[in-house]
Amino acid sequence: MYQAILRHFIPQTLKTRLFAVFMLFIFIPFSLLNIRNYNRIESSLETQLGYQCSSQLGQIRSEIEELKGLVFKAAIRLSQENELKEAIRLGEASDGSTPQGEKLLLSRQINGIxxxxxxxxxxxxxxxxxxxxxxxxxxxxxxxxxxxxLAQDLVNRHKAYIWTHSEGANMKLTLTLLVKEGDPAAGIIRVDFDYIGWLKARVSYFPIQQHLFIMDEAEHVLSGTSPGMSPPPSDVINQLREMSPRPEYTIDNKTRNLITVASIPSMNWYLVGSVPLEVFFGDLPKVKIEYFISFLILACLFIFITFLTVSTLTRPLLLMQRKMSELVQKKLFHSRLAEDRFSGEMLGLAKTFNRMTADLERLIEQMRIEERQKEALRFQMLMSQMNPHFLLNTLNAIKWNAYQHQDQATYEMCKSLGVLLETGLNTDLELLHLKDEIHLVKAFAYIQNFRFNGRFQIAYEYDDSLQYGLIPKLSLQPLVENAIHHAFHEEQEDCRIIVRAVSLGNKLVLEVEDNGTGVSITRAETPDSRRKRGIGLYNLRERLKLLFRGEASFELIQTAGKGTLARIRMPLLISQPYEQGE
Incomplete structure (x- = not known):
């Protein structure tokens, strides 16, 4: 079921597969990569801008603290001048004004600071x-x-100095320092710092023009460098202040402003900086949209070109598919592709297809000829089997006639010859059990001993476990026949032949050994059509090649004394017969 559903979504044609491959492995990954790179560039720019703004805010905070320190040191220095104390002690003139000499003295002291x-x-x-x-x-x-x-407030609060902040049109940071001469206070030194003017002048030198706001702990805006500008939302400022560790900046997603915060602990103030991202990024979103539109146009153009290219490739393939369908369905093996319609690799493919169809046509014609030849050979074989079957039937009639007339010798001769003829006529059987082949050899030996008055003594040596081993039909009989006809001279009386079967690992070894005078191995293995010599051994060797494909061998060996040893090596195949009831 799942495979059927999956097959439904898998493209079937070459065009759609190439399109799917292009989308999955080129277009979509490249689009995601571009989006990722753009976001990384935007994030990198935001990070650099945030660090720069935070650095500027930190610099302003340090300089404010430094200026406060300078103001305090200057006030302390003035309070320790004896001439200034003397001028305060002399007091006012009779008309309520400060004497001119004291003014000059005070002016000189201040101008030095x-x-x-x-x-x-x-x-x-x-x-x-x-x-x-x-x-x-x-x-x-x-x-x-x-x-x-301020003077009265210092005296009442028993403080040596105080920092105050004035609000309204003239926002200043004021230091009031008590001047003492002995135990009682002689007067005060007041220093007013126009920090808003300083802040505006200082910010104008920065590469990034931020909108700065000074806020207290309650998040009230005390002052700012851009009148009329609204400060950042409180939740954004609180989020930035409460995060630990505090990040360098944050982005207000509603206004697309970059927000930075720096604290001034000595005043319980916060410096808040705000920069619109569009001021620095400009038309970057617009450029982003134009870039992706251009990318989509190029992608569509590439897809169109891809389809044209694929059509050029698939058109001859579709034509070839139709031709192959004709070959299969209509059996038109003479069908060919017009080679003048192709070029390049497609021309080579068309030539290969034409050669393939020509070869198929030639092979099919050859198969037809071979089939007709096989039919003719089968007919000839059936005709050739008519005479041997007639002879076999005649032989059986003679055998039973001899049996009825109690001619035992003739009966046994006919019986043994019948076994040989029946085995030879059975063309459906290529392999026999070893015991059946031994039975054939015994029948053949009986006939030969009857013919030669019992000259030959044949012994059989094999283990009972090998009696169901499979060997080629008529493989031992030709070897025994060869020994009888070629190994012994006419005067030799002691004619012995040993038929032996042994197993060596996964091999079965068959041997026929005689004690004759020996034969020429070359002559014995060479067929002679005039005297029929060597045909049996040659036939045996060829049958071993056909049956065992090079895993069997046959050899003739001259023994150390006298005589000849014929040896066959073949794979050991045991075929136990079924017991009754199995």
Missing amino acids: LPVFEPYSNLFQFTIADLDSVHYSTAQADISASTEA
């Missing part, structure tokens, strides 16, 4: 005051009220 803050010294404002009034200030606006409030 300002070079430390270059090139942003214009963003720092210094104010010198006692606890009741302002003596000197570089600020253009009137800050007397706020200064007196």
Whole structure:
């Protein structure tokens, strides 16, 4: 069932298979690879942009902390100047203003500090005051009220200094430091830092222009470099702040902005940077769409060219398929392909097909001729069997006539000759049991001894386990016949022949050994049509080749004394007969 379902989805034609191969192994993997590469490029650009923005935020945080340190050191340095303390102690003039000499002194002291803050010294404002009034200030606006409030706050809170942040139109970071002369406080030093102006000026030098926001712990926006711009969503900022370890950046998928966060622990502030990705990536999504459209167009063009190429290949194959169907169904073996319609590899294939059909036509014609010859030979064989069957029937009539007249010798002669004739006429049997072949040899020996007055003594040596071994029909009888007719001279009285069968491993060895005068092995194995000499041995050798395909051998050996040994080696095949009832 599963194979039938799977076969339904597997393309059957060459065109569809090539198309499926192209889609599965070229188009789809190449498309996925392009998408992966594009995403990797986009991710790499985002990562580089995120690291750069995070690095800029870290640099701003470090510089803010450094500037705070410089402001504090400058204020401490001023508070330790005796001339500044003396100017604060002298107080105001009778008209409520600061004497000109004291102003010049304070101005000189402050101008000595300002070079430390270059090139942003214009963003720092210094104010010198006692606890009741302002003596000197570089600020253009009137800050007397706020200064007196800060001084009073320091005294009430018993603190040496305080950092404050002013909101509204003039957002500044202010350091107020108490100046002491002895135990009582003599006055204060106030330093106002326009950090928003500094932040805007500093960001303008960065390669990536971020929108910066300063937020407190409650996520209230204190200030920013881009008025009117909305800060990133709180959930995105919280997610970035709460992750451990904190990543360098995150992407707001709604606005497609890259968000970075850096903390300023001394102020409990957070610096939040926001950069629209489209500012840096520009038309990258549009380029992506155009790229994939171009890729699809090229892929469709490639598929079209592939189908044209496949059609060029499959057209002659389909023609060849039709021709082969004609060969099978209509048996038109003279069918040929027109070679002038092909070229290249297809021409070679067409020539090969034409040669194949020509060879098939020739082989079939040859098979027809051989079939007619076989029929003629079978007819001749049937005709040739008529006379031997007539002779066999006549022989049986003579045998029973001799038996009725109690002529035992003639009866046994006819019986033995009948066994030989029946075995020779049985053309359906090629292999006999060893015991049956021994029976044939005994029948043949009986006839020869009757003819030669019992000159020959034939002994049989074989193990009972080999009596059902299969050997070629009439394989031992020709060897015994050869020994009787060629091994002994007419005066020799002691004529002995030994028929022997032994097994050596998986081989069966048959031997016929005589004690005659010996024969010429070359003459014995060479057929002589005039005297019929050697035909039996030659026939035996050829039958062994046909039956055992080179696994059997036959040889004639002159023995050490006198006589000849004929030896056959063949595979050992045991065929036990079925017992009755099996």
